[in-house]
Amino acid sequence: DFLNALNEVKPAFGADDEELQDAFPYGIIHFSNSIKAILNDGMLAVESVRVQEKIRHTSVLLHGPSASGKTALAAHIAMKSDFPFIKLITPASMVGFRDELAKKDYLHKIFTDAYKSPLSMLIIDNLERMIEWNPVGPRLSNPMIQTLITLLQTPPPKGHRLLILATTSQRSVMEQLDITTAFDRQIPVPAVQDLRELGAILEKTGAFPTPADVNEALNAVRSYSNSDTVGVGIKTILTTAETSKLSAEPSEWFAEQIAQQITRYRS
Amino acid sequence: DFLNALNEVKPAFGADDEELQDAFPYGIIHFSNSIKAILNDGMLAVESVRVQEKIRHTSVLLHGPSASGKTALAAHIAMKSDFPFIKLITPASMVGFRDELAKKDYLHKIFTDAYKSPLSMLIIDNLERMIEWNPVGPRLSNPMIQTLITLLQTPPPKGHRLLILATTSQRSVMEQLDITTAFDRQIPVPAVQDLRELGAILEKTGAFPTPADVNEALNAVRSYSNSDTVGVGIKTILTTAETSKLSAEPSEWFAEQIAQQITRYRS
Amino acid sequence: DFLNALNEVKPAFGADDEELQDAFPYGIIHFSNSIKAILNDGMLAVESVRVQEKIRHTSVLLHGPSASGKTALAAHIAMKSDFPFIKLITPASMVGFRDELAKKDYLHKIFTDAYKSPLSMLIIDNLERMIEWNPVGPRLSNPMIQTLITLLQTPPPKGHRLLILATTSQRSVMEQLDITTAFDRQIPVPAVQDLRELGAILEKTGAFPTPADVNEALNAVRSYSNSDTVGVGIKTILTTAETSKLSAEPSEWFAEQIAQQITRYRS
Amino acid sequence: DFLNALNEVKPAFGADDEELQDAFPYGIIHFSNSIKAILNDGMLAVESVRVQEKIRHTSVLLHGPSASGKTALAAHIAMKSDFPFIKLITPASMVGFRDELAKKDYLHKIFTDAYKSPLSMLIIDNLERMIEWNPVGPRLSNPMIQTLITLLQTPPPKGHRLLILATTSQRSVMEQLDITTAFDRQIPVPAVQDLRELGAILEKTGAFPTPADVNEALNAVRSYSNSDTVGVGIKTILTTAETSKLSAEPSEWFAEQIAQQITRYRS
Amino acid sequence: DFLNALNEVKPAFGADDEELQDAFPYGIIHFSNSIKAILNDGMLAVESVRVQEKIRHTSVLLHGPSASGKTALAAHIAMKSDFPFIKLITPASMVGFRDELAKKDYLHKIFTDAYKSPLSMLIIDNLERMIEWNPVGPRLSNPMIQTLITLLQTPPPKGHRLLILATTSQRSVMEQLDITTAFDRQIPVPAVQDLRELGAILEKTGAFPTPADVNEALNAVRSYSNSDTVGVGIKTILTTAETSKLSAEPSEWFAEQIAQQITRYRS
Amino acid sequence: DFLNALNEVKPAFGADDEELQDAFPYGIIHFSNSIKAILNDGMLAVESVRVQEKIRHTSVLLHGPSASGKTALAAHIAMKSDFPFIKLITPASMVGFRDELAKKDYLHKIFTDAYKSPLSMLIIDNLERMIEWNPVGPRLSNPMIQTLITLLQTPPPKGHRLLILATTSQRSVMEQLDITTAFDRQIPVPAVQDLRELGAILEKTGAFPTPADVNEALNAVRSYSNSDTVGVGIKTILTTAETSKLSAEPSEWFAEQIAQQITRYRS
Numbered sequence A, B, C, D, E, F: 001d002f003l004n005a006l007n008e009v010k011p012a013f014g015a016d017d018e019e020l021q022d023a024f025p026y027g028i029i030h031f032s033n034s035i036k037a038i039l040n041d042g043m044l045a046v047e048s049v050r051v052q053e054k055i056r057h058t059s060v061l062l063h064g065p066s067a068s069g070k071t072a073l074a075a076h077i078a079m080k081s082d083f084p085f086i087k088l089i090t091p092a093s094m095v096g097f098r099d100e101l102a103k104k105d106y107l108h109k110i111f112t113d114a115y116k117s118p119l120s121m122l123i124i125d126n127l128e129r130m131i132e133w134n135p136v137g138p139r140l141s142n143p144m145i146q147t148l149i150t151l152l153q154t155p156p157p158k159g160h161r162l163l164i165l166a167t168t169s170q171r172s173v174m175e176q177l178d179i180t181t182a183f184d185r186q187i188p189v190p191a192v193q194d195l196r197e198l199g200a201i202l203e204k205t206g207a208f209p210t211p212a213d214v215n216e217a218l219n220a221v222r223s224y225s226n227s228d229t230v231g232v233g234i235k236t237i238l239t240t241a242e243t244s245k246l247s248a249e250p251s252e253w254f255a256e257q258i259a260q261q262i263t264r265y266r267s
């Protein structure tokens, strides 16, 4: 059908499926109810851009702590949307530009490209890096901030529709800079909350051979960190579990590393 | 007649009607007496520029909270004025310029163009974005500020007349920067004040099928926000109402969203 | 005679009479004794540059609140001087320059031109705008400050004489920047002081049809502002009076507007 | 075999063995158990990049006081890894670039080169110098910071694997700048702790002719510094020992110099 | 003789006598003993540069309040020195340069020129303007500061001798910037101290027709300013006296103006 | 012999003897034991670079108050070293460069040149001027700081050896900027301490005709400054003594000048 035909030429317009899928190498694990809620919220935005009459564009900010899965979820929503034009804008895709002015022009160019399609989605990954924020100074790129806010608030031309998903792990910075008010909606992406959720992940991924190993790991984490709360992002959990397989005592090593992270983020 | 003839070639000079109308997709709803007063004030400025003897130009600042309808009202006044030259200057129209100096030159060019017509109107939308303001730092474009203040205070050449309408949601910033003193007059554009005004909007737009639905929505807002005051811009009200139609329980969802906004702006 | 002959070619050197006269569209109204004193002080500077032996240049700063008539008075003095070279340097004439360095070069060029005439006058209007001052930061153009101070203090070549009149509504800023010490003399230009002076203006301009209307307006101002002091610039008074003619109730509308201004500047 | 064949052409890709070896002219002395632990941790990172399935890159930060051996250990790990592409990026290799933008491009170029090899290692030596940090101001290169963080977090293309080792003696600066969160793991490299470790070094290097000389030196250090703790980097120890040979009284001179360093770093 | 021959071609090297003399249009009046002392100190510097064996250059800073006669005295010393190369470097001579780098190059060029003569004198007038100092910020040209300090401390090549006289009315700024330590000697140039000195000046210049007029003026000053101290620069005194001749009541007007200055500088 | 042959072509590589000798026009006077110690320390660095096996470069910082003889001592050590490549890098040699980037390139070029000789010495005179430091702001050249630190810490290529002597009178600034940690060793150069040392200098130079004159001068200094401590640099002492010969009362004038300096530096 027509949409499939469009999909075949999609790489010419923007991101192909492979690029999007590379953003969630471990898939999407439903370790808590919040995952479903996030995906629902995302798909509602997708639908509202697709069908609404007078609103030609919507922008949504996914925010949450480091490694909590923001990029993965945005890419997942994009893949499920079947929009004919999808583009993933990452800091890495901009690192080769000379300076903030070149980055600004590139960002503007991508929006102009998106405006050409009847139905487009842009994922702006890692806003704090886009605006070249660093916590000392403060220093940031005002041209990028001005351009982002303006583009977030500008509807595409008549007959065109645009959804913007953005991610950040520095929501309070975005608040201070008044960037959040340029978004229509915000979706929080929480870290893994407690040992129960952690257990669900370890089980679903088969990180450890037996349920007993999983339990051992969970107990070790609890005894190291003296607590049931976790507060560490799922990306950290999954990569640590994978690396632990190389270690002599996987569940022990895993627990030690995760406990360190728990302590670190607690403070 | 002559004015119509002029209107036909208007696109060559500045904004055409379609562009202006796109600035108020939901039309202008008379949900309170203040709307009429604002339009009267605006038309008085239009008339005074048209007929006064010694005053060749006037500048008016429309200020009010986010989404309160500033741009829509300015565009509406412009359409009603029937001036032969009208131009809408938005941050989006400047986002492609390299830097503040290029923006400054463009702004200057537009004024020079306007000076060529016997009767011109310029709408400078979103002053805070024009001057590249961000709340951290503070950082802003001094060349744009100097240029704006100078152009706001300079009369066109003899035999030419100019009306400038500008909008801002950051009036206190404009005060601090002494930009407000460059305006001849200011018109406040308030947010939707209370549930009564909110009800008037919902009724007039037919956002919900029956008066009962409207009442349900209003009651839900009141119970969520524990108050009769609203303080949210009409744009937010209208777009939220439209999106709510996609939801399973429109009036419930609408009330929840608006209550969030009420709480947010109250603080 | 010779001076008239010079006047004929004046436009080639600097400002023509029309340009100067455009700076005081409402003429000069003698609403208080201070006007006469200011004009006397100005003409004394004119004479001293014309005849003194060892002093080849003098610089005078006219300072006062917004709209108090500084530019008008400077232009009036220039017209009365009959100097063969007169140039009015306004921020508007510099708005097209790329940056502070281009402005600096232009300013230098004008002085160099003035040095070629045996007897020259330069009016530097609105010093705060010349130095690109804004109250936040603080931000200003150091190249323009350095250039201005140097040019203000440098005598023209032997056999040439130069008078510089400058205006500012930010005298304390000029004090802080040590720019005032580069002037030989300062002339304060006060706002309209009280209802008596206001009445004199309204009468002399015939802003209202009958003396009764004038009285009604004065009484309305007094009752709105609860005071006899005015403290508003004559430009504001005159333009408000003109606009009020379009209103349904001119004297009422006039009083309301002026009272607002009185309150604003009082704080 | 294949790896050897690759090794033969290695100089064309990156660092040759000689360059790496020049980074530890005094070899690696096992004066405490921490050395072994550091090397193990480093080799674990090497292995995990080589074999892991879903993780295509890992970044490790070696941090410790001045002269503690960070660069030597990183170079040693690189040599032992036998990766086909290894590159040592030092501040000295960047000193010839015009400015931060040229440095940024060079850094980006090196990463792009590394991405071409199936298995690459980059050593980024002396992060504080890379970002042009100085303690007064603060002043640093935001483009370098943004580029470093982005490149540290970006995986190489599919089918390619990358290990990044970086060194710094300013870990708290890196923490403040949020650069540490871009690393997957951190390895501390401590200074020489106490006289026992100092003695082990002096013995193993044969810095002094007889054990009695070593003892004399240790006793002299203790009596100068009034303490058993040392807290001086191994590089300082080794170079001071070498220079002391030129002195008339080697062990005396050595003790004096080391005691000065102990006192300096204690404060 | 040889020196005279040199003098004839002097204009090609640097300042001619006319240019120097233009710096003291009113001559040098000996209104107090300090004038003689200043001239002696200046001539000692002239002599020491001329004859000393191992010292090839000397730099002297004349500092004092505005209008106290610093430039006049420096020019006078230069004229009396009969050095074959004399150059007066003023802010006005640099106002046409594009930016601080162009000024720096020009300054360097002048020193290089001076190095070519066996015996050279440079007058650097108004150091605060040279370094583009303004009191808000603070803002100044670091390239000019670095260049000035370096050039002040660098001896000319062997066989060449150089005297540098500089002036400033901002000595404390020069102290803060460590510029004063680059000078070998400092000479204070005081303002006119009291009515006795003021009287001496008025008598010696014949500013007023009769001694009675002088007395009248002095008495008027005393009664206006309530004091015998003056603290105003001689330049101000002389130009005010000259202008007063145009006034209807010269001594009255003179006294009023001077009293204003006295009050101003007292605060 | 070979070294002499090299010496003959030395000017092509770096400094010739005349240039070095010009740095100590008054020779080196042994007015206290510290002079000998400084020279010994310097020669030890010379020797260690010449003969040590694993250490290919050493850097030494001479620091002390203004005029204490730092540059003279560095140049003297260089002359005694007989290294085939010696270069004196002064602020004066860099004053002609456009900006900090050009200076940085020049510095880098000199190091690259030095790396070509088997045995090189670089004298970097006046570090505070090299980094364009001024005490207000603070302002300094970060590119120069980064380049200096990097070059100070980088060994020359294999088979080449390099000694770096640097001077500064702003050691605490260097400490704050972490520049001192880039040096291997520091040598303090004290001012002339007391009247005894001052007497030794006056005697050894024959500044005054008879021992009685010396005593008279010393007594006068003591009575002016009320103290036996001096704390003034030897350069100041020697040049003041030379200039005093032109004065009518040499010892009196000398004492007065020196006492002023003592007082100044005491505060």
Ligand SMILES: Nc1ncnc2c1ncn2[C@@H]1O[C@H](COP(=O)(O)OP(=O)(O)OP(=O)(O)O)[C@@H](O)[C@H]1O
Residues within 6 Å of the ligand: A023, A024, A025, A026, A027, A028, A029, A030, A031, A035, A065, A066, A067, A068, A069, A070, A071, A072, A073, A126, A167, A169, A233, A234, A235, A238
């Ligand atoms: N429910 C889930 N939500 C998100 N990610 C998941 C989920 N389940 C598994 N994952 C995996 O977790 C990883 C999430 O990493 P991701 O890069 O999206 O985190 P992030 O929040 O964007 O991190 P960062 O703060 O560094 O940008 C992905 O590899 C993804 O496959």
Ligand SMILES: Nc1ncnc2c1ncn2[C@@H]1O[C@H](COP(=O)(O)OP(=O)(O)OP(=O)(O)O)[C@@H](O)[C@H]1O
Residues within 6 Å of the ligand: B023, B024, B025, B026, B027, B028, B029, B030, B031, B035, B065, B066, B067, B068, B069, B070, B071, B072, B073, B126, B167, B169, B233, B234, B235, B238
């Ligand atoms: N009485 C009214 N006044 C203004 N706008 C109205 C009114 N009635 C309906 N509207 C609709 O409300 C919307 C107002 O949006 P508009 O963009 O003008 O707000 P704004 O204050 O400029 O927002 P922002 O602060 O984001 O610039 C328009 O879609 C307009 O059609």
Ligand SMILES: Nc1ncnc2c1ncn2[C@@H]1O[C@H](COP(=O)(O)OP(=O)(O)OP(=O)(O)O)[C@@H](O)[C@H]1O
Residues within 6 Å of the ligand: C023, C024, C025, C026, C027, C028, C029, C030, C031, C035, C065, C066, C067, C068, C069, C070, C071, C072, C073, C126, C167, C169, C233, C234, C235, C238
């Ligand atoms: N006595 C008067 N002095 C000055 N202006 C007068 C006088 N009488 C009438 N006017 C009119 O008042 C107006 C003064 O405006 P003008 O632009 O000179 O004020 P300004 O102080 O320069 O204002 P701004 O602070 O905006 O620069 C002119 O239109 C002039 O014709």
Ligand SMILES: Nc1ncnc2c1ncn2[C@@H]1O[C@H](COP(=O)(O)OP(=O)(O)OP(=O)(O)O)[C@@H](O)[C@H]1O
Residues within 6 Å of the ligand: D023, D024, D025, D026, D027, D028, D029, D030, D031, D035, D065, D066, D067, D068, D069, D070, D071, D072, D073, D126, D167, D169, D233, D234, D235, D238
């Ligand atoms: N166990 C060891 N670990 C590290 N270096 C060692 C060890 N044993 C001997 N060395 C020697 O010590 C020196 C360490 O110097 P290196 O330059 O690595 O220190 P660094 O911490 O990088 O210093 P800097 O803080 O200046 O960058 C090398 O010469 C190395 O050969």
Ligand SMILES: Nc1ncnc2c1ncn2[C@@H]1O[C@H](COP(=O)(O)OP(=O)(O)OP(=O)(O)O)[C@@H](O)[C@H]1O
Residues within 6 Å of the ligand: E023, E024, E025, E026, E027, E028, E029, E030, E031, E035, E065, E066, E067, E068, E069, E070, E071, E072, E073, E126, E167, E169, E233, E234, E235, E238
């Ligand atoms: N004894 C004197 N010393 C200096 N100037 C004198 C003396 N007697 C008369 N004059 C006259 O006084 C004037 C001094 O002005 P000069 O420009 O030198 O002052 P200045 O201190 O350089 O002023 P500024 O602070 O503006 O640079 C000259 O016109 C000079 O002829």
Ligand SMILES: Nc1ncnc2c1ncn2[C@@H]1O[C@H](COP(=O)(O)OP(=O)(O)OP(=O)(O)O)[C@@H](O)[C@H]1O
Residues within 6 Å of the ligand: F023, F024, F025, F026, F027, F028, F029, F030, F031, F035, F065, F066, F067, F068, F069, F070, F071, F072, F073, F126, F167, F169, F233, F234, F235, F238
């Ligand atoms: N023992 C000595 N040490 C150093 N200089 C001496 C000594 N005896 C005599 N001198 C002379 O003293 C002068 C020292 O001046 P030098 O320029 O080296 O001082 P400096 O400390 O570098 O000054 P600055 O702080 O201005 O750079 C030289 O002329 C030198 O010949």
Ligand SMILES: [Mg+2]
Residues within 6 Å of the ligand: A070, A071, A072, A125, A126, A167
């Ligand atoms: Mg992410």
Ligand SMILES: [Mg+2]
Residues within 6 Å of the ligand: B070, B071, B072, B125, B126, B167
């Ligand atoms: Mg708007």
Ligand SMILES: [Mg+2]
Residues within 6 Å of the ligand: C070, C071, C072, C125, C126, C167
């Ligand atoms: Mg004006």
Ligand SMILES: [Mg+2]
Residues within 6 Å of the ligand: D070, D071, D072, D125, D126, D167
């Ligand atoms: Mg290192």
Ligand SMILES: [Mg+2]
Residues within 6 Å of the ligand: E070, E071, E072, E125, E126, E167
């Ligand atoms: Mg002067």
Ligand SMILES: [Mg+2]
Residues within 6 Å of the ligand: F070, F071, F072, F125, F126, F167
């Ligand atoms: Mg020196």
